[in-house]
Amino acid sequence: xxxxxxxxxxxxxxxxxxxxxxxxxxxxxxxxxxxxxxxxxxxxxxxxxxxxxxxxxxxxxxxxxxxxxxxxxxxxxxxxxxxxxxxxxxxxxxxxxxxxxxxxxxxxxxxxxxxxxxxxxxxxxxxxxxxxxxxxxxxxxxxxxxxxxxxxxxxxxxxxxxxxxxxxxxxxxxxxxxxxxxxxxxxxxxxxxxxxxxxxxxxxxxxxxxxxxxxxxxxxxxxxxxxxxxxxxxxxxxxxxxxxxxxxxxxxxxxxxxxxxxxxxxxxxxxxxxxxxxxxxxxxxxxxxxxxxxxxxxxxxxxxxxxxxxxxxxxxxxxxxxxxxxxxxxxxxxxxxxxxxxxxxxxxxxxxxxxxxxxxxxxxxxxx
Numbered sequence: 007x008x009x010x011x012x013x014x015x016x017x018x019x020x021x022x023x024x025x026x027x028x029x030x031x032x033x034x035x036x037x038x039x040x041x042x043x044x045x046x047x048x049x050x051x052x053x054x055x056x057x058x059x060x061x062x063x064x065x066x067x068x069x070x071x072x073x074x075x076x077x078x079x080x081x082x083x084x085x086x087x088x089x090x091x092x093x094x095x096x097x098x099x100x101x102x103x104x105x106x107x108x109x110x111x112x113x114x115x116x117x118x119x120x121x122x123x124x125x126x127x128x129x130x131x132x133x134x135x136x137x138x139x140x141x142x143x144x145x146x147x148x149x150x151x152x153x154x155x156x157x158x159x160x161x162x163x164x165x166x167x168x169x170x171x172x173x174x175x176x177x178x179x180x181x182x183x184x185x186x187x188x189x190x191x192x193x194x195x196x197x198x199x200x201x202x203x204x205x206x207x208x209x210x211x212x213x214x215x216x217x218x219x220x221x222x223x224x225x226x227x228x229x230x231x232x233x234x235x236x237x238x239x240x241x242x243x244x245x246x247x248x249x250x251x252x253x254x255x256x257x258x259x260x261x262x263x264x265x266x267x268x269x270x271x272x273x274x275x276x277x278x279x280x281x282x283x284x285x286x287x288x289x290x291x292x293x294x295x296x297x298x299x300x301x302x303x304x305x306x307x308x309x310x311x312x313x314x315x316x317x318x319x320x321x322x323x324x325x326x327x328x329x330x331x332x333x334x335x336x337x338x339x340x341x342x343x344x345x346x347x348x349x350x351x352x353x354x355x356x357x358x359x360x361x362x363x364x365x366x367x368x369x370x371x372x373x374x
Contacts, residue, residue, distance in 0.1 A: 009323040010310070011338045015345060016080040017306050019073055022349055024302045025295055026070035031140040031188070032195015033063040036218060038133035045126035055211055056133075059199060060117070067114060069352055076345075088313060088326040095163045096150050098171040103146025110139035144187050152180040154314050155305070156240040179233075179240050186233045189226035190301070193219045194294045197267075200274065201291035204283050212287055213278045219290065220271050227264065230301070243315050247308035260300045267293045 037059040044053030081089045093100060113136035120129055152174070153160050159173040174180065196219025203211030237245040248257050270290050277284035312320025 008335045008338060009327050011335065011342060012080070012084040012327065013310060013313070013323050014307075015338065015342045016077060016084065017303070018342070018345060018349070019076045019080060020306060021299050021302055022352065023070055023073035023077060024298060026066045026073065027144075028191040028194040028295065028298050029066040029198050030063050030070055031144070031191040032193065032222075033059050033066065033199060034137045034140045034195070035192060036195055036199060036214075037063055038130070038137035040214070041126075041133045042130040045130050051210065055214065057121070058202075058211075062198065062202065064114060064118065067110075069355075072352070084328050085313070085323075085326045086328050086330070091160065091326075092150055092153075095159050095169055096153060096174055099146040099149035099174050101146070102149075103143050106139050106142025106146065110136065110143070113139055141188060144191075145184060148184045148187055149174040149177075149180055151305075152177050152183050154309070155179060155183075155237070155244060157314060157316065160314070179236055182229055182232045182236050186226060186229040189222045189229055190298050193222035193226050194291075194298055195219070196222060197290040197294040201288045204274075204287035207283055209278060209281065209283050212274065212283050216271060216274050216278065216287070216290070219294070220275075223267065223271070223294075241315050242318050243312070243320060244305070244308045246318075248304050251308075253304045253308050256300055256304055260297055260304070263293055263297050263300070267297065 037056050040052045040059065041056040043049060044051075044056055113132060117129070117132045117136050120132065124132075152158075156177060156179040158177040159169050162173055163169040196215045196217070198215070200212050200215025200219060203215055234245070234248070237248070247253050267290065270286050270293065274284045274287040274290065277287070309315050309320065311322055313323045313326050314321040
């Protein structure tokens with residue numbers, strides 16, 4: 007019981023983290039692109055649009071960082087054996103993710119404080135560095151998750167005692183999983199932008215968000231199908247749990263939400279062609295985020311009662327649980343209750359920050 011509480015508690019933190027990470031990666035690229043368009047086309051709208059996107063990205067980055075830390079605490083406190091195995095065998099993927107974080111945080115600060123303080127060209131380059139660093143983070147961490155679902159580097163280490171630093175990246179599951187993750191984040195970024203712009207009745211901003219989100223929505227759907235099929239070949243336990251097992255209703259719900267999102271996009275695009283903003287456009291963000299969260303929940307939760315899946319079986323959670331320190335069950339339940347309360351507070355604070363545009367950017371004259 008205590009292992010299950012720890013497993014789902016960590017999973018709950020991961021789901022909240024995914025919400026904000028999806029926004030920050032997707033919106034980060036939009037910000038960089040339209041900052042560049044604003045400079046190249048001398049279009050003040052594009053620059054202001056990029057500023058709005060950047061505010062959204064910074065807010066999301068703040069919250070995603072906090073929940074990333076909470077996940078680390080769960081791992082270190084409850085599953086030290088898993089953390090030790092990952093840092094030993096999967097050091098290079100983790101290092102790549104950490105390098106991404108180390109580049110991203112300073113580049114966000116530099117991009118913020120140099121807006122209108124350096125030439126638009128240089129500032130645009132900083133924006134692309136900031137956006138690109140966001141893709142390094144899931145590149146590292148998704149290698150770890152693909153190992154949990156289909157061990158390649160870990161299997162090599164267990165059987166031979168040695169492992170190539172880059173062996174996790176040769177996993178056939180990793181590349182399709184990474185592409186699915188990236189396209190999901192990019193589509194979410196577009197739909198979140200479209201929803202926020204619809205609140206402002208900004209038809210030009212809605213059009214950008216809808217088109218951007220829809221292109222990556224199609225790619226995400228295709229790679230999502232590929233990932234599902236790859237699970238059938240390389241991780242049948244998860245595949246069966248999702249397709250015909252406990253998580254099958256969630257799988258059906260996700261498919262229904264995908265069709266709903268497609269319907270919202272079609273209506274939004276039809277309204278744009280008529281010079282209007284469709285009232286349902288504001289639902290594009292919550293629906294796309296719910297799709298991402300359900301997908302992450304199935305991918306992680308379907309492993310239970312295993313922490314690492316080995317084909318149709320796996321290594322149980324108890325093998326990685328912390329037995330060096332006795333953790334009372336009631337204490338974990340209290341922690342989960344606090345976590346749930348924190349999620350409510352964080353989501354309310356994030357909603358307020360996004361709607362009220364809480365962060366601001368210096369508005370000095372453009373440098374030449």
